[in-house]
Amino acid sequence: MTEPADLTPFILQGTRDLAALVALESVSAQGRMLPETAAAVTRLLEAEGFTVRQYPGQVAPLLVAEAGEGPATLLIYNHYDVQPEAPLDLWNSPPFTLTERDGRLYGRGASDDKGEFVSRLAAVRALRARHGGQLPLRVRWLIEGEEEVGSPSLAAFVEQHAEELKADGCWWEFGGVSEDGRPVISLGLKGIVCLELGCRTADSDLHSSLGAAIDNPLYRLSKAVASLRDDSGRVTIPGFYDGIHPPSSADSQAAAALPDVRGAVQQSYGVRGFLGNADAGEYNRRMNFEPALNINGFHGGYGDAGSKTVLPASGFVKLDFRLVPGQEPERIVKLLRAHLDAQHLSDIEITELESHEHAARTDVAHPFVQAALQAARSSYGSEPVVHPSSGGSGPMYPFMQHLGVACVAMGIGNVGGRVHAPNENIRVRDFESGVAFGVAFLEQLATGR
Known part of the structure; x- marks a missing residue:
């Protein structure tokens, strides 16, 4: 295992970098501080010898950075945007101030994904120091600011810049460490389709006495939602499971x-x-291989204190489908429409939200995966926990489709990290271990041993 003292100055610098990035409120859903954060990330990379090119995206700039020379080329994918911080009253410290408590660092983006980016940058710094200021392999870095809103620019960008992004493998943007300190590696991601179901039965809200003769949009939506899955969680849309690999x-x-x-x-x-x-x-x-339907929110009518006897004019439901390899997002939307029509719910409108994503999965036997596993064993001193797929989603499919690269997700998250929730955090020890893994992984790729 790498001795922690070897990496102490790089870990401390990484923590300072993380505090500076967490302070930038790069909430892509609200368009906050995205150019400023892209500029800050660019400065950090350029300080380590990277040439950085910035490209416009639909929501935020995309950055492509490159440094080093050697027989191997590693592509790293990260993002600098974060989720909204609400609800504020559930945070125990300011969300955009990196705060240490009881061995953890709290703040929005501390884990997802600024902490991941900074831990890898610290590893690059340490490796350069060991090699006289040079990187013994070529590192290409793609960093976007739209991941938290579905990466609408990324798939086309990867296809159009395939030559610029060519590599022997891709180190994905997240990963984790188990409660007992074992590295947790994921080799795939589920796809996702985000939708809104809407129903309107009148131009304005009505007195609830009219419910005796006029249909209620919230009832219509409830009927629609109840028809989509059974009590075990299995989706009941005909054809939904057809073609799954x-x-x-x-x-x-x-x-x-x-x-x-x-x-x-x-x-x-x-x-x-x-x-x-x-x-x-x-x-x-289920977490690795099963698709799922999630109801994200049900909205309409009166929700304040007390009673208001109203028949709402309209309502809407937000939902997402998590998909596995073999399921096409566009086909899922068509199957949903056909299902609702068959349930005599043709008045329910479907609105597609954000970008759909396909599922992707890398073969555990791939040499790039084996190199990551070996680096994890040497740096953590324990056998990695290997997930064939994460339960979450992300834009991995275009990398496999257009670049033909194997993807490995290994990072610094933890099961209590509260990613996307108040009090998002990483454990200090996991940040330190993540830097050590990064050094071992880069060395493994550069030397082949």
Whole structure:
């Protein structure tokens, strides 16, 4: 294992960089401070010898950086935008001030994704110092500011700049460490479709007495939502599961070997239970290989204190589908429309939100994956936890489709990191270990051993 003292100055500098980046409120959903954050990231990269090119995106600039020379080329993907900080009253410290408490660093973006970016930059600094100021491999870095709004510019950009981004493999933007200190590596991501269902039955709200003769849009929406899945969580839209690629035996074995994290999830989020009373094996199988439907929000009518006897004129529901390899986002939308029509709910309008994303998954036997696993073993001194797929989504598919690269997600998150929620955090020890892993991984790729 790498001795922590070897990396102390780089870890301290990385922590200062992280504090400066967290202070920049780069909320892409609201268009806040995106050019300023892109400029700050550019300065950090240029200070380490990277040539940085900036390209316009639909929401925020995209950055492509390059430095180093050698027989191997590594592509790193990160993003500098963050989720909105609301609700503010649930934060125990200011969301845009990096705050240390009890061995953790709190702040919006501390984990997702500024902490990940900074930990990798610290590893690059340390490696350069070990090699007389030179990088012994070529590092290409793609950093966007639109990931939290669905990366609307990224797929076309990767296709158009495939030659500029060519590499032997891609180090993805996130990853984690288990409660007992083992590195957690993911080799894929689920796809996603974000939608809004809307219903209107009148031009204005009505007295609720008219509910005896006029239909209620919230009832119509409730009927629609209730028709989409059963109590076990299985989606009931005809054709939804058609064409799904089953996991390989190696993928299934990897998922079966995963630890039981249900207790940690319950403790972190106060979860009352799991669909179907899933045991550890079923929980891990679902998280890696099963698609899902999620209702994100149900809106309409009166919601303030007391009673208001109103028949709402309209309402809407926001939802997302998490998809697995073999499911086409566009086809899922068509199947949803056909299903609603068959349920005599043709008045329910479907609005597609943000960009759809396909699922993607890398073979665990790929040499790039094996190099990452070896670096994780050497830096953490323990066997990695390997997820064939993350339960979350992201724009990995264009990288595999247009660049043909294997993708590995390994980083500094933790099961109690509260990503996208108030009190987002990383553990200080995981940041330190992440820098050590980065050095070992870069060395492994540069030397082949």
